[in-house]
Amino acid sequence: xxxxxxxxxxxxxxxxxxxDELDRVRSRLSPELFALFLTMNDADQRHAVEVxxxxxxxxxxxxxxxxxxxxxxxxxGAIERSLATVIGALSIPVSGSWKTYLEHGEVGxxxxxxxxAGPLTVAFARFHPGPTPPGISEDDWLTLEAADxx
Numbered sequence: 750x751x752x753x754x755x756x757x758x759x760x761x762x763x764x765x766x767x768x769d770e771l772d773r774v775r776s777r778l779s780p781e782l783f784a785l786f787l788t789m790n791d792a793d794q795r796h797a798v799e800v801x802x803x804x805x806x807x808x809x810x811x812x813x814x815x816x817x818x819x820x821x822x823x824x825x826g827a828i829e830r831s832l833a834t835v836i837g838a839l840s841i842p843v844s845g846s847w848k849t850y851l852e853h854g855e856v857g858x859x860x861x862x863x864x865x866a867g868p869l870t871v872a873f874a875r876f877h878p879g880p881t882p883p884g885i886s887e888d889d890w891l892t893l894e895a896a897d898x899x
Contacts, residue, residue: 763792803896819857823850
């Protein structure tokens with residue numbers, strides 16, 4: 750739960766990316782994937798850049814930058830995200846934007862497949878956190894998970 754509390758406060762206090770940071774993201778993604786990245790709110794963009802930096806390698810940048818892209822489709826803010834997470838943990842059925850948020854992994858993976866993202870990027874959006882899926886490097890997966898969990 751500490752992770753979620755830290756993420757909440759990071760969300761509500763985050764600053765938009767600078768133009769230099771956006772240029773760096775643009776240089777790491779195809780035009781289609783960069784367009785998807787821009788659909789994320791400022792807090793999710795900031796988190797994605799921080800995850801990419803923590804991986805320490807350009808090879809994982811695409812997956813790090815886009816792993817939470819499905820959250821953009823939900824279009825909800827910090828309070829609603831928190832409530833949806835708690836309700837989801839209690840296995841209470843939800844619909845609409847809360848359901849989209851709780852299913853953001855599958856939603857994001859579908860978006861990424863349509864935009865031509867690589868297999869690791871699609872898999873990380875779909876299955877994180879969780880065990881390494883078949884066909885994915887365990888070292889890459891663990892690096893991404895560790896970078897996302899800080």
